[in-house]
Amino acid sequence: MTATLFRLRALVALVALLVTFSCLSPAFLSAANLTILLKHVAINAIMAIGMTFVILSGGIDLSVGSIAGLAGMIAGGLIDHGLVLRPFGVVVYFQVWLVIAIALMGGALVGAINGLLVARLSVAPFIATLGTMYAARGAALLLSNGATFPNLAGRADLGNTGFPLLGEGTVPIWLMVAFGVAAALVAARTRFGRHVYAVGGNERAAQLSGVRVKRVKLLVYVISGICSGAVGLIVASQLVAAHPATGQSFELNAIAAVVLGGTSLMGGRGGIGGTIAGALVIGALADGLVLLGVSEFWQIVIKGIVIIVAVVLDQLQRRIQWQPSVK
């Protein structure tokens, strides 16, 4: 019983938060507020879903926030200014679905670079993704020379309208659901998913039992890159503007959601469901405190305490689980 409660601690924390906030603020439990809450959670959750694969494999991805910024800027540039082909003297404007695809490919590309650095060149994941974190941020700034692409609504005469739809209404929530379901299926039901756990659990053993460790490592970073790219597109779409600094410190929120959700930073243990619950806890905490008018400084302090408590609980859980096997 206690063990089950421990395992579902993110959910327990979530229920506790929901009850507390709805007692303190009548607006909290309204359908409209919960929708907004889910929208805010979606941004962090989608990024954290990609991060979960990386952490399950025993790695970490610090470049996710920068990838989000870069993907937003790629989309912004393509919509606002098109692709300028100087030698031919033409400017190509893509339809929005193609813009989205190109931006996501940008995210996948940075992810692939991370993966190659980690898998092929054996660079420590922390260092490899720290490097791409800076490089991708710099690239985002270079794309516009530091400026904002201010109007992503597109122009009807160029046929590239429709981008704001991505962040409109409940669309981000459904995207989170789609990403979540797909990721949960991949993690639990596919061979690749089992291999990710195997690599994170014991890389050497996985290698010896025939898992293509390098390929698995490459793919988890590509997945993380695509998820982060999607987040960048949603944020840009909501603001109808792309700013190169978008996504700064998002990586920390994503890692926090994964850890809160019970995935071990050592790899091999955890899952997508926990991550979503973790993202919900962080989101409910942030929005609830804003609704109550709590000062920004206290919000940061409380968030930090929650993360620490989560990790302490994680250690306790392991002790509880180990005891039977010791006997």
Next chain:
Amino acid sequence: MAAFGKVAWVLAVAALLSACGPRQPQAGSGGRKTIAIITPSHDNPFFKAEADNAAARARELGYDAMVNTHDDDAHKQDELFDSAIANHAVAIIVDNAGADASIAAVRKAKAAGIPSFLIDREINANGVAAAQIVSNNYQGAALGAQEFVRLMGEKGSYVELVGRESDTNAAIRTQGYHDVLDKYPEMKMVARQSANWSQTEAFQKMETIIQGNRGIKGVIAGNDTMALGASAALKAAGLAKVLVVGFDGSPDVIAAIRAGDIQATVLQPAARIARLAVDQAHHYLTSGTTGAPEKQAIDCELVNRANAGEFGVFARK
């Protein structure tokens, strides 16, 4: 042999470096003197406008301009001061990285005989910089608040979005706002949150605040990026009629004012301040004084629908 090879390498690199040395603008290339211009990151058009205008004015007056950004990192700023000193810059124009954290760097430049001209942000020390020219944030905030009161019809509930609370300008602006707004008993602040100057954060916090307070009539923000974020959130929630007032006078917000999405902002004369600082540096270098007191506050200007067409990038057209 290996040791010899290493020595040869070191010598070769040293030779290369010393060959590069004279090309650094020592007394400047072709006798032109260098003015170092250091600002926060150019990803904010405000700082880019500062750097661009200072550099342009410096070149007009016959100087070379060495432009760098410190990204609000006092340590990086310190290194940039070191390289300005090493390159024999004749003056430093700086939008500093912290009122206390920057004093040592400015003092170091002074000790090396290089005067610093501070723009946009002050430091908490007098007599160290040759000049500290800032926009009058308090006057600007009062101006913005008066316009906000007028737009609101002197009554109704409103939300305030504050900048990064550890930042002096955030405190001065909210003080300026409230010294005006609190005089009107029917103006009621229903929520006050910091959005850390950020558009994304303002968007999300506004969306949440709306949930508890759907009846709000206006939003007053401590800068323009937060005003843009709030405006996007209000629009998405079908509350486009809510009045939004910002601060800075960024080109994006001026465009939004012309489109009717945002009602007013207060323009900080960043371009004018940057050029003024270079002018005073030139005056100082040619005559030994800046011809002005150390602390100077330049008034901000109100931008609303009626006059939005008259403004360009942080300056009157």
